[in-house]
Amino acid sequence: MRKICFVLFIVTVALGFATVMQRSMANQDDPSSARDNLLQANNSMIQAFVETQKANSAGADVSILKENLTIVQDFLENARIAYDEGEFSTSIESSQQAVSLSNEIIAEAIKLTIKENERPNVARYTTIAYFAVVDFSICVVGLYAINKIYKRRHDEFLKKRPKVGDVLSG
Amino acid sequence: MFLVADQEMLLAQTIFVCSIILISSFVYIFMSTPQKQSFFQVWVIGPNGAILEPVLAISSNQSYLISVGVQNTMRHIEYCRLTTKFQSAPLSNVSTTSVELEDFRFFLLDNETWARNISFEIDSTAEDAMIRIHGIKLDGSYFMFNLTSAFDSDLNGFFWQFRFDLWAFNTSSFDFYSTNIWASSPFLNMTQ
Numbered sequence: 482m483r484k485i486c487f488v489l490f491i492v493t494v495a496l497g498f499a500t501v502m503q504r505s506m507a508n509q510d511d512p513s514s515a516r517d518n519l520l521q522a523n524n525s526m527i528q529a530f531v532e533t534q535k536a537n538s539a540g541a542d543v544s545i546l547k548e549n550l551t552i553v554q555d556f557l558e559n560a561r562i563a564y565d566e567g568e569f570s571t572s573i574e575s576s577q578q579a580v581s582l583s584n585e586i587i588a589e590a591i592k593l594t595i596k597e598n599e600r601p602n603v604a605r606y607t608t609i610a611y612f613a614v615v616d617f618s619i620c621v622v623g624l625y626a627i628n629k630i631y632k633r634r635h636d637e638f639l640k641k642r643p644k645v646g647d648v649l650s651g
Numbered sequence: 652m653f654l655v656a657d658q659e660m661l662l663a664q665t666i667f668v669c670s671i672i673l674i675s676s677f678v679y680i681f682m683s684t685p686q687k688q689s690f691f692q693v694w695v696i697g698p699n700g701a702i703l704e705p706v707l708a709i710s711s712n713q714s715y716l717i718s719v720g721v722q723n724t725m726r727h728i729e730y731c732r733l734t735t736k737f738q739s740a741p742l743s744n745v746s747t748t749s750v751e752l753e754d755f756r757f758f759l760l761d762n763e764t765w766a767r768n769i770s771f772e773i774d775s776t777a778e779d780a781m782i783r784i785h786g787i788k789l790d791g792s793y794f795m796f797n798l799t800s801a802f803d804s805d806l807n808g809f810f811w812q813f814r815f816d817l818w819a820f821n822t823s824s825f826d827f828y829s830t831n832i833w834a835s836s837p838f839l840n841m842t843q
């Protein structure tokens with residue numbers, strides 16, 4: 482009885498494995514699956530480019546990401562060629578490589594964008610500080626000069642003004 | 652410091668301080684605005700950077716080489732698409748016909764240049780008063796089509812050219828848009 486159960490178990494496992502493998506193989510040779518993978522790879526590459534451009538606009542150096550984007554494009558091109566030639570499993574493989582590398586690029590680009598946005602903009606703060614110091618200095622000198630001019634005018638006015646004694650004697 | 656306190660002096664000082672603040676703000680804004688222009692450049696030259704003659708005499712099934720280049724000065728990375736079109740040269744009164752060939756897609760960093768040598772070979776035959784083009788071998792790939800070219804009596808020849816149009820990827824619309832920047836090869840005179 483035990484032996485029969487064991488044999489039945491082995492047969493069930495083998496049949497299950499065969500079914501899974503058959504489905505997997507069938508899936509790999511399926512043109513619609515290859516097309517879906519191609520579309521997904523293309524979308525991933527576009528998303529990777531968008532994130533890279535964001536990081537670049539934030540001020541990050543994206544030269545390595547650009548190299549990787551070029552590799553993704555090569556994968557995508559290989560996938561397209563394989564699809565056109567009817568080699569769907571090769572096409573799917575290349576598409577998946579493109580998606581995988583695109584995801585890495587997206588992650589790295591987001592990291593770079595956050596890093597750039599968090600970094601204090603030293604150049605801007607330095608310029609503002611410079612302007613503040615220059616403005617303050619000009620204001621101090623200017624206000625002092627204005628004050629001097631008015632003080633001189635006031636003194637001249639006092640000098641020219643007839644004195645109380647002169648008025649009384651006159 | 653402020654020994655004399657009358658209204659006229661206070662007004663003068665206020666105007667002075669406000670002027671300084673305004674002027675420095677304008678200067679700061681002017682300095683912060685990027686002065687560099689952003690644009691693309693496309694060019695067609697001969698191999699090894701040689702300047703091409705305005706008209707090239709072309710024979711059927713002979714291989715020729717041109718070099719096409721693109722420079723990005725848009726201040727950030729760009730995803731570009733360069734379309735290649737073979738068209739009858741828009742000269743005198745001959746109507747223009749064209750055919751789309753290969754397109755190139757590439758990423759370009761700011762201030763980076765993409766350049767590529769393109770070899771081409773035109774498969775054509777002469778018929779009565781026209782040239783029939785059966786196809787073009789571009790960088791090893793054969794593009795088959797059937798175009799005829801009428802004889803341009805004003806300029807005494809059959810003139811064709813390659814036109815390279817630059818497209819760039821728009822991250823808002825998720826599609827390529829035409830930059831309206833293009834370059835064309837010299838006129839290819841196919842009388843010989």
